[in-house]
Amino acid sequence: MASETLEVKEIHSTHPEALHDSHEHHGHDSHDDEFELPEVNFIRKYIFSTDHKVIAKQFLITGILMAVVGILLSVLFRIQLAWPEHNMSYLRPLLGNWISDTGQMDPEFYLAMVTMHGTIMVFFVLTAGLSGTFSNFLIPLQLGARDMASGFINMLSYWFFFLSTVIMFASLFISTGPASGGWVIYPPLSALPQAMSGSGLGMTMWLTSMALFIVSSLLGALNYIATVLNMRTKGMSMTRMPLTMWAFFLTAVIGTLSFPVLFSAALLLIFDRSFGTSFYLSDIYIAGKALENSGGSPILFQHLFWFLGHPEVYIVLLPALGMTSEIISTNSRKPIFGYRAMVGSLLGIAFLSFIVWAHHMFVTGMNPFLGTVFMLLTLIIAVPSAVKTFNYLATLWMGNIRFTNAMLFSIGLVSLFITGGVTGIFLGNAALDIPLHDTYFVTAHFHLVMGSASAFGFFAGVYHWFPKMFGRMMNERLGYIHFWMTFAAVYCVFFPMHFMGMAGVPRRYYAASTFDFTQGFTDMNAFITISAMLGFLGQLIFLYNFFYNIFKGKKAPQNPWNSNTLEWTTPVNAGHGNWAGEIPAVYRWPYDYSKPGVNNDYLPQHIPDAAISKWDANPETASLLYDEQGNEIKDTPAAHH
Amino acid sequence: MNHKLKSGITMRFRTMATGVLLGLPLLASAAGSESGGDSMDLLMTGLKILLLITVVLSLNILRMVFDLRESDPLRNINFNELNARIMVGFIFIGLCLALYFSFHFQPLYLPEASSEHGMEIDKMFNLTLLITSIVVIITHLILLYFVYKYRWSDSRRALYYHDNNKVELMWTVAPAIVLTVLVLDGTKNWNAIMQPPPENAVEIELTGKQFAWNIRYAGSDNQFGKTNFRMISAENELGFDWADESGKDDVMPGEIYMPVNKPILLKIRARDVLHSVYLPHFRVKMDAVPGMPTQFWFTPNKTTKEMRVKLNNENFNYELACTEVCGRGHFSMKRNVVVVTEEEYQEWLRKQKPYYKAPESDLPVQVAIDSTGTDSTAIPTETAEKSVSKKDKIAVAGKIKKQANQFLSLK
Known part of the structure; x- marks a missing residue:
């Protein structure tokens, strides 16, 4: 393994000529500006590939498929919430005996769907699908590296993820049902099969799947960190990195430090479930029996879980913020405002994300003094978040805005980040959290700021980098419809939930019929569900647009958005190794948009000052490299074309 | 010409095929449920077939609207302009609706707290709500204005301006001050709520x-x-x-x-x-x-x-x-x-x-x-x-x- 890794790395980073040679040999009879490693067969190229771009696409497509499952689950349980009394027999072909003979949904299966929706969306879609995809795809391309530090470990990272996905997905179909205790899987509920049927085999599969997921996530994150720190091209100092790189880098750091804690939490839970230990269990009488377990604490699990769980929120969100910084700057044709402040606030958020976890636990009975501390720390995190928002707005100011699909989704993210973010100020405040904790107010908050904002970042990323991924363009107009349907649906679904939260309606309730104070939202629930369904339909448009245009889309130009970053200097269909010839060196920061003295409204990172006028006259030649004196570097394949 | 026509036909055929493929599982489930045989099942089968037809038709319509390269019916629309306008309308109407419904649903909210500490919490909630609402409204109005005002124009160039430490400092300190107020208020209330209970409780x-x-x-x-x-x-x-x-x-x-x-x-x-x-x-x-x-x-x-x-x-x-x-x-x-x-x-x-x-x-x-x-x-x-x-x-x-x-x- 070590030797193979080394070998691959060597080919990638130190022998561009070797790659070039192979291109010379194969170039004419196969592809125009595409080249391959000579010995690569189909399986090594598309399935067990070590090319970061292929791995990124594998993450992307797996993520998209899991997103379909995750969103579909939410539509199904929304049906229950909107029309709790109606006959759901028509769902029997899909859900089988989870719908009773009289057409009622099983309450445990309702919880199972809520749990799986949360798990799938948070981990499989927004962590692996978002960060996995774009970290993999963009880190080498934007830093000027031929691949990740270790292509082999990168491949392992995907296949661990794939295995984990298969297990999680399979758990949906077992007869006792998948894990059902909420995505936070608090014991004792998740530890005791007597407590609910989902805590049996379903929970075992959940834990197995998550253990593999964590392995995948760690392999990926370590690779990202190593790559960012060691493999930046000449001239790419840390402060010349695009904000995407900062975001992915910090995301990886957060993941590396926090995921192992979840692993330990899961491991202890496995011990409690299977080997009779009492880490989380004590004084329990259930199903007619007093259990032997004594001395454990369920609160311990919550501390361990949220030590990952809260950073996880930023693992999900930071990549989205990084990508939209890039996209907003590009499409405003204006440098990002306050680059250093943006980096600083990312650093601040990353650091603070580790010391706020207990704000999820204000009312768990932990020491009230801790509540004070965590309230203070939590509300501090609003400051860097506010700085980011204002910088976004300042970037738009005096810009020249193109509403590409990616830009629309990025603007949507800014709006959602504000609307969802401010409710965090309520929930981070320990005293206010008392009435709001575990109500729909929380659901509204995190779906807007973490779920939807990150999803918007994901879409923005897909629309923006689709041409680089597949060499083709997506359909802009379908993208518009997709955006407006999604934007409207997101607000129609999640905004009303604030009102339910203010009425005190608790989360994860199968029906609101038991309590007087939860009544009165029948119409609103129906409205939310219908909005969710329409939102889901909107995603079908995206699916069509995405999969159809992978094969049939218009051929993409080399730099479709007139962007400054390095990935657009690679050939349209770049092979393994990314650049056909030399890796471009970098002479400036990535945000020289509309720079005075330059005719074009962009100025790529790889153009030295001495070559500005040459490039300016002929900006389409994106692959053309210049040395510091402004001379063309002749010996690149791109120069031959 | 002939070639184009032919490829058009094959394309349409392919769309139909895709539609059928997408619909197959639906049809299968329809067939499965037919064994029940009562009118409800028949209705469901009918609905499923209708859904199938809709899927096929809409795929075709989508293709016609979005993929005709020669006579694009929408070629005269400036989509950049259109999106800017929709965004303005969306944000403005959205803010109005949010405000309206916040008041409209007031009867459903929990009534004023029935406990002493609860009334303090309510006060805090209202203060926080006021502050955050102002923030949301103002930032969204700015967003709305910028998005419209600075939409693309061929005759304009963006301003190359990317740093202003004074401004950064300002919008770091301002939220920090507001949050300090809220934290102090929260700490005071939290500590009061969490202090040891009185003897006579x-x-x-x-x-x-x-x-x-x-x-x-x-x-x-x-x-x-x-x-x-x-x-x-x-x-x-x-x-x-x-x-x-x-x-x-x-x-x-x-x-x-x-x-x-x-x-x-x-x-x-x-x-x-x-x-x-x-x-x-x-x-x-x-x-x-x-x-x-x-x-x-x-x-x-x-x-x-x-x-x-x-x-x-x-x-x-x-x-x-x-x-x-x-x-x-x-x-x-x-x-x-x-x-x-x-x-x-x-x-x-x-x-x-x-x-x-x-x-x-x-x-x-x-x-x-x-x-x-x-x-x-x-x-x-x-x-x-x-x-x-x-x-x-x-x-x-x-x-x-x-x-x-x-x-x-x-x-």
């Missing part, structure tokens, strides 16, 4: 189990009897250790009664999994943790009667709910809460019979759960619990017989 013990709350008052001696979870059984809900005399006068009513304007101390426990005591009208919430008793104290300041008058709703009741997911019956763990005057409370307390029944007693055993009639929606659970634990030293054979008699007499 009325103690009520709430024990969560799947899926009901057990309520316990200390009885005339003002002292809770010792319990041990290993002694729990169907007849001994909390696992009283009857060797401890102080437990014999403990009462376990089906409703929570609280005297108004007196501090109430909730002692919170859980028997099986996590639960959470949630009294929305009093702004009270605290998890119930197996193996780790928790507590929350507060002072109710409005009686149920007063609230009924105030809300003009004769049927108003305070309620106790569970807010930590605990299994299939999580949504149904309800107890009524009644706040009364001190005299009414004492009178009610006097009327309560102790949970303890001497084994010799002829009185039927009181089983706290299910006897209150509030669990009509609860799903049958704990069948296993009906069997008596070996460890229950109190259980005597005659008792089981009595319970059976009681069950029969109820029938």
Whole structure:
């Protein structure tokens, strides 16, 4: 393994000529500006590939498929919430005996769907699908590296993820049902099969799947960190990195430090479930029996879980913020405002994300003094978040805005980040959290700021980098419809939930019929569900647009958005190794948009000052490299074309 | 020309094929359900076929609208302009609707808090709501304005301007100041709420189990009897250790009664999994943790009667709910809460019979759960619990017989 890794790395980073040679040999009879490693067969190229771009696409497509499952689950349980009394027999072909003979949904299966929706969306879609995809795809391309530090470990990272996905997905179909205790899987509920049927085999599969997921996530994150720190091209100092790189880098750091804690939490839970230990269990009488377990604490699990769980929120969100910084700057044709402040606030958020976890636990009975501390720390995190928002707005100011699909989704993210973010100020405040904790107010908050904002970042990323991924363009107009349907649906679904939260309606309730104070939202629930369904339909448009245009889309130009970053200097269909010839060196920061003295409204990172006028006259030649004196570097394949 | 026509036809054919492929699972399920054969199934089959046709048609329409390269019907639309305008409309209308509905749904929100600390929390909530609403509205108006004003124009160039430390400092410090105010306010309230309960507080013990709350008052001696979870059984809900005399006068009513304007101390426990005591009208919430008793104290300041008058709703009741997911019956763990005057409370307390029944007693055993009639929606659970634990030293054979008699007499 070590030797193979080394070998691959060597080919990638130190022998561009070797790659070039192979291109010379194969170039004419196969592809125009595409080249391959000579010995690569189909399986090594598309399935067990070590090319970061292929791995990124594998993450992307797996993520998209899991997103379909995750969103579909939410539509199904929304049906229950909107029309709790109606006959759901028509769902029997899909859900089988989870719908009773009289057409009622099983309450445990309702919880199972809520749990799986949360798990799938948070981990499989927004962590692996978002960060996995774009970290993999963009880190080498934007830093000027031929691949990740270790292509082999990168491949392992995907296949661990794939295995984990298969297990999680399979758990949906077992007869006792998948894990059902909420995505936070608090014991004792998740530890005791007597407590609910989902805590049996379903929970075992959940834990197995998550253990593999964590392995995948760690392999990926370590690779990202190593790559960012060691493999930046000449001239790419840390402060010349695009904000995407900062975001992915910090995301990886957060993941590396926090995921192992979840692993330990899961491991202890496995011990409690299977080997009779009492880490989380004590004084329990259930199903007619007093259990032997004594001395454990369920609160311990919550501390361990949220030590990952809260950073996880930023693992999900930071990549989205990084990508939209890039996209907003590009499409405003204006440098990002306050680059250093943006980096600083990312650093601040990353650091603070580790010391706020207990704000999820204000009312768990932990020491009230801790509540004070965590309230203070939590509300501090609003400051860097506010700085980011204002910088976004300042970037738009005096810009020249193109509403590409990616830009629309990025603007949507800014709006959602504000609307969802401010409710965090309520929930981070320990005293206010008392009435709001575990109500729909929380659901509204995190779906807007973490779920939807990150999803918007994901879409923005897909629309923006689709041409680089597949060499083709997506359909802009379908993208518009997709955006407006999604934007409207997101607000129609999640905004009303604030009102339910203010009425005190608790989360994860199968029906609101038991309590007087939860009544009165029948119409609103129906409205939310219908909005969710329409939102889901909107995603079908995206699916069509995405999969159809992978094969049939218009051929993409080399730099479709007139962007400054390095990935657009690679050939349209770049092979393994990314650049056909030399890796471009970098002479400036990535945000020289509309720079005075330059005719074009962009100025790529790889153009030295001495070559500005040459490039300016002929900006389409994106692959053309210049040395510091402004001379063309002749010996690149791109120069031959 | 001919070639184009041909490729057009194949394309359309392919779209149809895609549609059919997408629809196949639907058709299959339609065929599957037809075996039932009644009119409902027929209707569903019809609907599914209709859905299939819609899918095929819409795919075709989408293709026609978006993929015709020669005569694009939408070629004259400036989409950049259009999107800028929709964005302006969207944000503006969205803000108006959000404001309107915030007021519109006010009758559904929880009424003013019925506890002293709750009223402080409400004040804080309103202050935070005011501040954050202003922030949301202003930032969105700025967003709206910038998006429209700086939409693409061929004749303009963006301003190359990317740093201003003064501005950065300003918008770092301003939120920091606002947040400091909120943190101080929050700390003050949190510390007040979480300080140790007063000596004279009325103690009520709430024990969560799947899926009901057990309520316990200390009885005339003002002292809770010792319990041990290993002694729990169907007849001994909390696992009283009857060797401890102080437990014999403990009462376990089906409703929570609280005297108004007196501090109430909730002692919170859980028997099986996590639960959470949630009294929305009093702004009270605290998890119930197996193996780790928790507590929350507060002072109710409005009686149920007063609230009924105030809300003009004769049927108003305070309620106790569970807010930590605990299994299939999580949504149904309800107890009524009644706040009364001190005299009414004492009178009610006097009327309560102790949970303890001497084994010799002829009185039927009181089983706290299910006897209150509030669990009509609860799903049958704990069948296993009906069997008596070996460890229950109190259980005597005659008792089981009595319970059976009681069950029969109820029938």
